[in-house]
Amino acid sequence: MPPETRPAVAVDQARLWERHLEMARIGGTPRGGVNRQALTPEDAQARALLARWGAALGLDASLDPIGNLFLRRPGQDASAPPVLTGSHLDTQPSGGRFDGTYGVLAGLEAIEAIGRVGIETRRPLELVVWTNEEGCRFAPGCMGSRAFAEPGLLDRLLAARDLDGIRVAEALHEVRTALPSTVAPCGLGGPVAAYVEAHIEQGPELEAAGRVIGLVTGIQGRRRILIEVHGEDGHAGTLPRRRRKDALSAAVAMIQALEVLMHDPGDTVRFTVGRVVVSPNAPSVVPGHVLFTIDLRHPEGGTLMRLGDAVETVCRRHVGPCTVSVTDVSLTMPIRFEGLVPDTVRTVSESLGLPSMPIASGAGHDAENLHRVCPTGMLFVPCEGGISHNEAESAKPEDLAAGAQVLARVLVELAGPAGGRRG
Amino acid sequence: MPPETRPAVAVDQARLWERHLEMARIGGTPRGGVNRQALTPEDAQARALLARWGAALGLDASLDPIGNLFLRRPGQDASAPPVLTGSHLDTQPSGGRFDGTYGVLAGLEAIEAIGRVGIETRRPLELVVWTNEEGCRFAPGCMGSRAFAEPGLLDRLLAARDLDGIRVAEALHEVRTALPSTVAPCGLGGPVAAYVEAHIEQGPELEAAGRVIGLVTGIQGRRRILIEVHGEDGHAGTLPRRRRKDALSAAVAMIQALEVLMHDPGDTVRFTVGRVVVSPNAPSVVPGHVLFTIDLRHPEGGTLMRLGDAVETVCRRHVGPCTVSVTDVSLTMPIRFEGLVPDTVRTVSESLGLPSMPIASGAGHDAENLHRVCPTGMLFVPCEGGISHNEAESAKPEDLAAGAQVLARVLVELAGPAGGRRG
Numbered sequence: 001m002p003p004e005t006r007p008a009v010a011v012d013q014a015r016l017w018e019r020h021l022e023m024a025r026i027g028g029t030p031r032g033g034v035n036r037q038a039l040t041p042e043d044a045q046a047r048a049l050l051a052r053w054g055a056a057l058g059l060d061a062s063l064d065p066i067g068n069l070f071l072r073r074p075g076q077d078a079s080a081p082p083v084l085t086g087s088h089l090d091t092q093p094s095g096g097r098f099d100g101t102y103g104v105l106a107g108l109e110a111i112e113a114i115g116r117v118g119i120e121t122r123r124p125l126e127l128v129v130w131t132n133e134e135g136c137r138f139a140p141g142c143m144g145s146r147a148f149a150e151p152g153l154l155d156r157l158l159a160a161r162d163l164d165g166i167r168v169a170e171a172l173h174e175v176r177t178a179l180p181s182t183v184a185p186c187g188l189g190g191p192v193a194a195y196v197e198a199h200i201e202q203g204p205e206l207e208a209a210g211r212v213i214g215l216v217t218g219i220q221g222r223r224r225i226l227i228e229v230h231g232e233d234g235h236a237g238t239l240p241r242r243r244r245k246d247a248l249s250a251a252v253a254m255i256q257a258l259e260v261l262m263h264d265p266g267d268t269v270r271f272t273v274g275r276v277v278v279s280p281n282a283p284s285v286v287p288g289h290v291l292f293t294i295d296l297r298h299p300e301g302g303t304l305m306r307l308g309d310a311v312e313t314v315c316r317r318h319v320g321p322c323t324v325s326v327t328d329v330s331l332t333m334p335i336r337f338e339g340l341v342p343d344t345v346r347t348v349s350e351s352l353g354l355p356s357m358p359i360a361s362g363a364g365h366d367a368e369n370l371h372r373v374c375p376t377g378m379l380f381v382p383c384e385g386g387i388s389h390n391e392a393e394s395a396k397p398e399d400l401a402a403g404a405q406v407l408a409r410v411l412v413e414l415a416g417p418a419g420g421r422r423g
Numbered sequence: 424m425p426p427e428t429r430p431a432v433a434v435d436q437a438r439l440w441e442r443h444l445e446m447a448r449i450g451g452t453p454r455g456g457v458n459r460q461a462l463t464p465e466d467a468q469a470r471a472l473l474a475r476w477g478a479a480l481g482l483d484a485s486l487d488p489i490g491n492l493f494l495r496r497p498g499q500d501a502s503a504p505p506v507l508t509g510s511h512l513d514t515q516p517s518g519g520r521f522d523g524t525y526g527v528l529a530g531l532e533a534i535e536a537i538g539r540v541g542i543e544t545r546r547p548l549e550l551v552v553w554t555n556e557e558g559c560r561f562a563p564g565c566m567g568s569r570a571f572a573e574p575g576l577l578d579r580l581l582a583a584r585d586l587d588g589i590r591v592a593e594a595l596h597e598v599r600t601a602l603p604s605t606v607a608p609c610g611l612g613g614p615v616a617a618y619v620e621a622h623i624e625q626g627p628e629l630e631a632a633g634r635v636i637g638l639v640t641g642i643q644g645r646r647r648i649l650i651e652v653h654g655e656d657g658h659a660g661t662l663p664r665r666r667r668k669d670a671l672s673a674a675v676a677m678i679q680a681l682e683v684l685m686h687d688p689g690d691t692v693r694f695t696v697g698r699v700v701v702s703p704n705a706p707s708v709v710p711g712h713v714l715f716t717i718d719l720r721h722p723e724g725g726t727l728m729r730l731g732d733a734v735e736t737v738c739r740r741h742v743g744p745c746t747v748s749v750t751d752v753s754l755t756m757p758i759r760f761e762g763l764v765p766d767t768v769r770t771v772s773e774s775l776g777l778p779s780m781p782i783a784s785g786a787g788h789d790a791e792n793l794h795r796v797c798p799t800g801m802l803f804v805p806c807e808g809g810i811s812h813n814e815a816e817s818a819k820p821e822d823l824a825a826g827a828q829v830l831a832r833v834l835v836e837l838a839g840p841a842g843g844r845r846g
Contacts (some may be wrong), residue, residue, distance in 0.1 A: 204663075233813045234812070237720050240627075248678075256679055274706045275701065276671065282516075282697050363661055386662060387657070
């Protein structure tokens with residue numbers, strides 16, 4: 001078989017870029033970012049726009065019980081499990097235009113390009129929008145792909161509530177009624193031949209190395225730990241140091257000691273204290289209570305466990321006159337992408353002559369749930385300055401198009417030629 | 424003149440205690456504390472209760488333009504400037520039952536005791552409730568006494584807003600309409616013969632030394648400094664340490680270095696970081712912005728200035744890849760109470776045989792503004808464990824009564840006997 005370059009050539013850089021701009025207007029913020037949290041009216045509007053674009057290409061839309069949206073291009077063999085590609089359309093409260101959205105629009109562009117050059121595949125191709133990847137309105141994140149991989153979780157996930165007490169099930173009902181009537185209901189989960197997800201890197205390495213395609217080797221593991229320091233409120237003017245139980249002072253000592261513990265000359269350990277809540281948080285009151293979070297990530301499971309397990313000892317050593325409780329909130333072990341999908345991504349990138357490099361994903365993605373279901377892989381494209389989860393998030397139109405070119409050819413390879421043997 | 428012990432004997436410990444409990448029900452919290460912030464409906468209700476108690480004793484109530492409430496017991500010489508005593512009825516959001524309230528109720532008890540034994544004084548006695556001492560709803564604190572000492576500040580203070588955008592002037596209007604119609608308006612400021620304020624110590628020293636009366640030598644100076652650290656939001660999973668501008672990491676290093684700077688083997692320096700605001704404060708986002716406050720106090724002006732001036736240098740040294748701005752928010756130089764009022768407090772305490780000791784006030788008080796207007800002094804009584812600005816704040820009924828006994832005799836001394844010479 002000759003190398004199949006036609007779909008890559010048919011990728012339209014301008015169309016792909018324009019769709020990003022149009023999508024970014026839904027939930028667009030004054031500072032050029034996007035606030036389109038999961039299952040909000042904006043999320044529904046974004047899905048409806050995508051469904052209209054899909055309908056114009058003849059794709060059939062369906063929605064499963066957790067709100068994952070599928071746009072299907074039939075294959076020659078209607079009974080063959082589909083090849084899936086996609087990502088998510090929800091964002092952080094001060095999110096950007098490309099995180100998630102790129103994987104969805106690159107998938108749409110790839111399928112459109114395949115259609116324009118008249119290629120039929122044996123397996124169906126499905127573009128998927130996973131529900132609530134970000135996990136900021138409803139916890140946990142990657143909710144849609146999680147339910148897809150493990151349908152038994154559905155009821156528990158539908159019962160999750162946001163800060164206003166609204167359940168996923170209720171928010172989902174509103175989203176469903178806001179979608180065009182052409183979107184049919186479908187079941188949860190099912191066999192999948194392969195999954196490939198395109199995404200912006202959300203880090204600086206591709207840009208720094210001058211590469212266009214990141215061959216994603218896996219997703220680093222992550223561990224969330226919650227630290228609560230209990231001291232005693234006191235009067236800032238009257239209480240001498242020797243009688244204070246200053247929870248902030250203890251927390252500060254703990255964080256500094258944790259930074260020493262996590263120090264890594266190779267800069268592979270990702271250690272972040274992102275949230276600190278001080279109580280009563282008044283200038284003239286010695287803080288009696290401090291809560292802080294640790295987000296710890298590493299591509300090696302052993303290191304992740306060793307460092308995470310050492311947190312409590314370090315905190316206790318710096319507790320001073322206070323007390324501390326250390327709670328493991330969540331743990332996701334690292335995964336590796338191997339075999340069919342990453343091999344195909346690498347081969348296609350090389351044959352298109354695009355500069356690429358292996359890269360580990362620092363962020364979590366829906367692909368980590370699909371990894372449990374079917375052969376799975378990801379490809380990254382650079383983003384400007386490595387900035388993500390930020391309204392300033394940006395990317396170059398030509399890099400986005402290059403990723404869609406790779407994706408289009410990978411999908412054709414994975415779905416197999418029409419007339420080929422069953423598999 | 425024989426030593427005047429009659430009013431001290433007439434102080435009723437049970438009545439004084441019961442009034443504290445009744446007052447504590449207004450804004451009472453489930454944990455036994457009080458949330459009665461300045462110019463709230465609870466504050467108005469507390470003032471109304473006090474005005475009713477005063478009316479039963481024949482005291483005339485009046486309210487000045489900043490909401491300071493005066494209950495007047497006439498003297499023989501109606502034209503003589505009054506002797507003032509009092510404190511405040513507003514509390515911190517999680518405040519206690521005695522801070523401020525004690526000075527008001529001890530003043531009421533003293534005036535009631537003086538009346539019960541039939542003593543007439545030459546000067547009028549006035550019990551005063553100063554508006555917004557705590558400064559937590561509206562800044563600055565000690566607002567009422569500040570306006571009293573410097574009436575030219577009135578318009579600026581009336582324009583201060585709380586977090587909901589409500590101005591002092593508006594909140595004050597509501598308080599005024601909630602008070603009994605017998606409360607007459609009066610002008611701001613005016614001549615005062617002397618001011619004496621009773622207060623719980625809010626520190627542990629009297630209790631530790633087994634003394635009942637603190638002879639307050641002065642109020643330590645305080646300086647408020649605001650530190651803002653500017654970094655850059657980033658993705659916790661993807662951004663390597665070398666590329667982070669982690670504002671929290673920098674702030675933690677600053678706070679630890681400031682603790683070293685402020686270290687004082689004699690434990691006289693009071694250094695508190697009470698408020699920390701992290702942004703965006705999400706577990707998976709490297710914090711791009713941190714604000715924290717410094718509350719620095721010291722009884723010596725020179726030390727206060729030297730330490731406060733060193734803050735910026737220390738912060739800049741630990742700024743790392745971020746930037747920092749250091750802003751002086753307020754500065755109150757230390758004051759000393761000397762002469763008439765503290766001498767009288769000491770003499771009376773000794774003549775009553777109450778164990779006393781000199782003590783510096785760690786907290787600010789309305790007395791620091793009156794100090795600019797007239798001879799001024801304070802007396803402290805112990806509070807349990809030195810705990811204050813805390814719902815657990817407590818004090819012993821017999822200590823509260825001892826303070827009111829001293830106060831009653833001090834008021835008689837300062838106001839002078841009826842029939843005495845003008846002065």
